[in-house]
Amino acid sequence: MSQGSYDDTIKFRAGALKEAAGELDAIHLGGINISELARAGLADMLRRSMTDEDKITLYERYKAGEISEEATRLLLGEEFDLLQEDIEEFAAAAEDDTSQYLV
Template sequence: MSGAGYNEKVQFRAGAEKAAAETLDEMRLGGINVSELARQGLREMLRRTLSEEDKIRIHRRYAADEIDEDVARVLLGDAIEEIDREQAAFEAAMELDTDDVVQD
């Protein structure tokens, strides 16, 4: 599914999940923020669905300014910095002079 049909609101049929949220809301003084729970849950599930290849492609698109930083952070979280560190370490290793290295 392309992103063209998305707007600011994500909707789905909740059923038992809605009843569970209402039950918890009733039990807690001041209630719960169901919208925030839904955002956090969606963010967590999006991250769980990503393969390592997906993470690399997303980071490349982020680095090329094809994806907004907020979107990249939703999908990758702290992995952005981890990927940056790994990439820098790999590039530094590629620049090492190996002419004097002898392998037995």
């Protein structure tokens, strides 16, 4: 796990990104919401960077109460609900009486 704290503002050297955003803001009718674009872009890149193992670990941490549902949903997107459904179906199948199938 990383030693950094995300309680503070996330900072990086924007360079050409800052210049490009400023130019688009200047020419776009009504301007652009750079903060919203940055949030959406970061969320998308975080999702893309996750492996299947990361997703499982994240969901397990959510179930253990170590991470909020909001953060889990942000990272997993639609997969959050799919995982919930799969777990419920698995639990229901585990409770089924299978004695009639034994030979």
